Amino acid sequence: MIYTLTLNPSIDYLVQMDHFIPGITNRTIDEMVDIGGKGINVSCILAQLGLDTTALGFTAGFTGEEIERQLQVKGIRTDMIRLKQGMSRINIKLRDSVESEINVRGPWIDSEDMERLMSKIMTLSDGDTLVMAGSVPGTAAEDTYEKILKALKGKKLRIVVDTANQQLLNCLSYHPFLIKPNRQELSELFHTDVNSEQITQQCARKLIEYGAENVLVSLGSDGAVLFAADGKIYRSGVLKEPVLNAVGAGDSMVAGFIAGFEGTGDYAAALRLGTACGNATAFSRGLADYAKITDVLDRLPQCQLIGEI
Numbered sequence: 177m178i179y180t181l182t183l184n185p186s187i188d189y190l191v192q193m194d195h196f197i198p199g200i201t202n203r204t205i206d207e208m209v210d211i212g213g214k215g216i217n218v219s220c221i222l223a224q225l226g227l228d229t230t231a232l233g234f235t236a237g238f239t240g241e242e243i244e245r246q247l248q249v250k251g252i253r254t255d256m257i258r259l260k261q262g263m264s265r266i267n268i269k270l271r272d273s274v275e276s277e278i279n280v281r282g283p284w285i286d287s288e289d290m291e292r293l294m295s296k297i298m299t300l301s302d303g304d305t306l307v308m309a310g311s312v313p314g315t316a317a318e319d320t321y322e323k324i325l326k327a328l329k330g331k332k333l334r335i336v337v338d339t340a341n342q343q344l345l346n347c348l349s350y351h352p353f354l355i356k357p358n359r360q361e362l363s364e365l366f367h368t369d370v371n372s373e374q375i376t377q378q379c380a381r382k383l384i385e386y387g388a389e390n391v392l393v394s395l396g397s398d399g400a401v402l403f404a405a406d407g408k409i410y411r412s413g414v415l416k417e418p419v420l421n422a423v424g425a426g427d428s429m430v431a432g433f434i435a436g437f438e439g440t441g442d443y444a445a446a447l448r449l450g451t452a453c454g455n456a457t458a459f460s461r462g463l464a465d466y467a468k469i470t471d472v473l474d475r476l477p478q479c480q481l482i483g484e485i
């Protein structure tokens with residue numbers, strides 16, 4: 177079973193305006209509600225690809241109930257811990273000619289809640305996949321991911337960690353199967369501008385040295401480079417189409433990579449499906465659906481082997 181963990185899931189309220197003016201009453205021209213959170217995004221794309229997942233995490237209040245309901249409508253199993261107080265957050269995405277976001281804090285997660293999550297996670301068994309995506313919220317202990325990895329140490333799980341900065345570095349000694357830094361995250365990690373293939377390779381090699389098994393560096397519209405556990409470096413192709421929404425493209429790529437690897441055990445094939453899912457989301461209004469993913473996959477060039485680690 178593939179488990180995704182979303183510590184602070186949300187309801188995203190997308191409001192479209194012609195022109196937002198601060199300080200007055202503005203009116204929308206369109207609005208949309210969807211559920212959000214990086215682990216949830218990964219589950220949604222995996223569901224489109226026909227893979228079963230269980231969404232883990234914390235929910236609270238009426239918004240939490242709605243998040244679980246919508247996950248189930250999408251065919252995703254849920255095994256959320258219900259917090260006794262507070263409510264799952266509603267994030268605002270405000271679109272006019274640009275997009276602004278207000279991401280709210282979300283409910284407090286105390287040590288007792290965390291213990292409940294830990295006992296759930298300890299029921300995962302050999303062969304399962306656990307995707308921990310998104311930064312740990314300020315409402316939970318900062319070392320949450322490390323604690324989980326430490327507790328799971330004896331099990332043969334496939335662990336995916338998609339977070340940034342020190343939180344990511346602290347996970348590497350536990351040998352995650354996959355990490356997926358984007359260009360900006362890589363630049364921040366190494367305090368350098370990652371603006372060439374050579375610098376990308378230097379940074380990725382370091383992350384492997386620190387313990388990551390597969391390092392998938394996503395480069396937005398420039399595609400992605402995979403530093404794979406087979407010692408080879410693969411480059412994915414690029415498709416050009418108008419971009420409708422790049423949010424969640426990285427999560428889609430993570431999902432596609434997992435699905436591709438589950439299906440084939442082949443790194444280049446996993447990179448190709450990951451790239452197709454990332455592209456497909458960038459070319460969709462929200463997260464990509466199955467039709468868009470297969471449409472992109474049909475046209476996407478094969479990945480190139482470009483070197484050895």
Ligand SMILES: Nc1ncnc2c1ncn2[C@@H]1O[C@H](COP(=O)(O)OP(=O)(O)OP(=O)(O)O)[C@@H](O)[C@H]1O
Pocket residue numbers: 357358359393394395396397398399400415419422423424425426427428429450451452453454455458
């Ligand atoms: N503008 C774009 N045009 C085409 N494909 C894109 C574009 N943006 C993203 N993608 C696809 O999605 C993949 C992941 O995108 P990106 O590097 O932006 O991830 P990210 O910054 O982690 O995104 P997220 O917002 O989900 O965290 C890219 O490697 C690419 O395949």
Ligand SMILES: [Mg+2]
Pocket residue numbers: 338358426427
């Ligand atoms: Mg990302």
